[in-house]
Amino acid sequence: MIKTKKILKRTILFLTIFFSACQTDEPTVSLGLRDLYILPRMQKEWLNPAFTGQGYMWTEILPDGRDSLVSTEKDYIFLKEKPGTYKMRFEIIDPLNYMREEITFVVVEEQIEYKEGIDKVYEYVPAPGQFINKIPVYEPGDTEETMRLKAEESLTGVNTSGVSLGAYGGYITFGFDHTVMNIKGQRDFEVYGNSFYSTTGDNGGSNEPGIVLVSFDANMNGIPDDDWYELAGSEYYKKETIKEYEITYFKPDPNKIPTPHKTDTYLSDTTYIRWDSNQNDHGYVSKNVFHDQSYWPQWIDKETITFKGTKLADNYYTISGGVTYYIQVAYDWGYADNHPNAAEDKDGNRLSSFDIDWAVDKKGNKVRLAGIDFIRVYTGVNQYCGWLGETSTEIYGARSLHVGYTYR
Numbered sequence: 001m002i003k004t005k006k007i008l009k010r011t012i013l014f015l016t017i018f019f020s021a022c023q024t025d026e027p028t029v030s031l032g033l034r035d036l037y038i039l040p041r042m043q044k045e046w047l048n049p050a051f052t053g054q055g056y057m058w059t060e061i062l063p064d065g066r067d068s069l070v071s072t073e074k075d076y077i078f079l080k081e082k083p084g085t086y087k088m089r090f091e092i093i094d095p096l097n098y099m100r101e102e103i104t105f106v107v108v109e110e111q112i113e114y115k116e117g118i119d120k121v122y123e124y125v126p127a128p129g130q131f132i133n134k135i136p137v138y139e140p141g142d143t144e145e146t147m148r149l150k151a152e153e154s155l156t157g158v159n160t161s162g163v164s165l166g167a168y169g170g171y172i173t174f175g176f177d178h179t180v181m182n183i184k185g186q187r188d189f190e191v192y193g194n195s196f197y198s199t200t201g202d203n204g205g206s207n208e209p210g211i212v213l214v215s216f217d218a219n220m221n222g223i224p225d226d227d228w229y230e231l232a233g234s235e236y237y238k239k240e241t242i243k244e245y246e247i248t249y250f251k252p253d254p255n256k257i258p259t260p261h262k263t264d265t266y267l268s269d270t271t272y273i274r275w276d277s278n279q280n281d282h283g284y285v286s287k288n289v290f291h292d293q294s295y296w297p298q299w300i301d302k303e304t305i306t307f308k309g310t311k312l313a314d315n316y317y318t319i320s321g322g323v324t325y326y327i328q329v330a331y332d333w334g335y336a337d338n339h340p341n342a343a344e345d346k347d348g349n350r351l352s353s354f355d356i357d358w359a360v361d362k363k364g365n366k367v368r369l370a371g372i373d374f375i376r377v378y379t380g381v382n383q384y385c386g387w388l389g390e391t392s393t394e395i396y397g398a399r400s401l402h403v404g405y406t407y408r
Contacts (some may be wrong), residue, residue, distance in 0.1 A: 031101050035089065037078070041108040042178040042371070042402075045078040046220050047103075053094030057142050067122070077218065079370050080107045080179040083403060103206040114178045116405045121152035121226050123173040125300075127307060127379065128273045129166030130389045131290040136163060138298045145343040147299050155397055162194065162396040165210065166297075167275075167285050169247055169307025170392065171378035173224050176400045178219075180356070181373040183402055187353035190399045191377060193337025195330065204317075204327040209335035210393030211310055211380040214359055219371035224374040229359035229367050233334020235312050237359070245311035246278040247382065251296055251303050258287070266290070267385035277382070285390050307378070316391070326385035334358060336377045337393045353401065 032050030039045050058071040067089075072074070085106055092099040124147055126132050136150040136243060151172060154161045163172060180189050191212065198205035214227045228240075235241050250273065258269035267288040273295060277280045285295060296307075312331070319325040330339045330351075339351035359367045380391040 005405075012100055031090070031092075031099060033101050035102070036104050038106045038108065039078075041080055041083055041107050042110070042114065042181060043079075044179060044217070044220060045105070047076045047078060047090070049074060049090065049092070049101075051092060051097070051099060052099060053092035053099070055093035055340065057089075057091040057093060059089045059091070061089060063329050077220070077370070079179060079181070080105070081107050081183065083107050094379075095260065097274060110178070110366075111223050114400070115176065115403075116403050117399050118152075118155045118174045121148055121172060122176045122374065123154060123171070123376075124148045124151035124163065125171055126164060126297055126304075126307065127166035127168060127293045128285045128297070128390075129164060129392045130288060130295055131164035131392065131394075132166050132170075132295055133293050133298055134164070134291070135161070135394070142229055142299050149235060155395065160397050162394050163395045165379045165395065166295075167249075167378070167390040167392055168311065168379050168382035169246075169309060171307070171376055172395055173239040173374055174377045174398065175224075175374045176398075178403070179373050179399070180400050181371045181402045182241030182356035182369050183358070186355070187349055188356045188372075188402060189375070189401055190269075190341075190353045191336040191375070191395065192341045192352055192397045192399075194394050194396060195340050197330075197340060197343075198327060200319075200327055201205065201231075202327075203330040203332075203339070207328045207338050208328040208391045209312060209315065209331055209338040209380045210377040210395070211312070211378040212334070212336055213355055214356060214369070214372040215374040215376070216369050216371060224376070225344060226374075227353045227361075228376065229355055229361060229369070230310060231334060231356075231358040232360045232364070233358070234332035236310070236334070236364075238313070240313035242311040243280065244278075244308065246306065246308045247383075248276050248304050248306045250274045250276075251305075252294075261286075264387055275382075283382075283384070287382060287386055288389055290387075291364075291389075309378055311382055312379065312380045316371075316383060316385050318386075320399060326388045328385070328391065335380060336395065 001060050058076045060068045090101045136154050151163045154163050195207045196205050205230045212231045215226050215228050218226045252273050259271045261267035267286050268289050271284050272287040273285040280376050314327045316326050341352045343351045383391050
């Protein structure tokens with residue numbers, strides 16, 4: 001009798017567990033996401049769910065328990081500035097196939113401390129100019145790749161020597177060894193040039209503004225092939241600023257007979273390198289007696305070079321006094337090589353610093369970026385200042401401003 005009771009109890013327990021499991025357990029389906037991720041700060045984690053639905057919700061669960069919706073896209077890139085534990089919830093919103101996943105991210109300090117300065121130059125494509133083939137120096141046999149490496153060494157070496165971008169449109173693309181975070185209300189990075197003020201008292205001097213673009217490595221392939229966004233500086237919305245400007249430079253004939261200026265003995269060839277633009281005008285990059293090397297990038301084996309972008313209004317005026325002096329006035333803010341590196345605005349921000357929140361798309365709409373991986377700078381004016389030469393942006397380095405942090 002006792003043995004029969006034990007068997008009956010075991011049978012009832014088994015059936016209870018079996019039917020409870022059938023009634024309450026839902027099938028476990030993998031979304032292709034892990035419950036736990038561990039990654040360094042300022043490094044990205046691409047989250048790509050395996051299933052689709054009518055809608056998606058990525059929600060960060062804040063330390064006080066509140067929900068903060070961060071994205072309604074299917075894929076999401078997780079990125080944080082500081083170490084800590086972060087919790088998120090992902091939901092597929094679908095009446096037939098609702099899914100939900102809770103995810104924990106443990107963000108740790110990097111094993112090798114990040115550098116504040118430039119880590120890599122991805123592209124160096126200057127326009128013609130009097131310092132081209134000199135800063136950095138071109139040597140016979142140099143290629144696009146060897147000149148890129150020379151530009152990289154000029155900006156990342158122990159003794160930075162700078163690079164010249166030449167006339168309008170010439171550009172350089174560089175990045176850091178981490179994603180530069182976009183911290184709300186703060187400047188995020190600086191770009192250094194060789195600008196200086198004269199004694200005119202109007203921020204005039206040698207100021208050669210370069211337009212700054214930024215890009216986020218959304219496809220996480222480590223190369224600058226994602227969308228670019230212009231940082232809208234003080235001149236962006238002004239009527240004098242031309243959007244979608246295009247200029248083409250024509251390689252000079254080495255056998256061409258120079259045409260020196262009739263009165264300015266410093267200009268040895270006023271028709272040296274011709275350019276045409278989509279604004280139905282043309283002109284020349286003149287050659288002067290101070291620099292007699294080729295102004296055409298010698299490693300570029302093409303008959304023409306074309307650049308496109310935003311063109312700023314001319315920023316110079318002249319002062320006569322025996323010799324004509326060309327004064328290039330700095331724009332208010334938002335451009336590289338436009339103010340001395342240490343100059344500050346009324347709020348104490350360096351005028352060589354930039355806020356990622358200034359980013360706009362091609363239509364001028366503001367864009368919110370969590371951070372950026374690539375920076376491109378190009379000469380933003382198309383002007384020639386007599387014996388002083390073409391206005392050309394020079395770059396002498398850059399600095400990421402959020403490498404140091406306080407969180408303890």
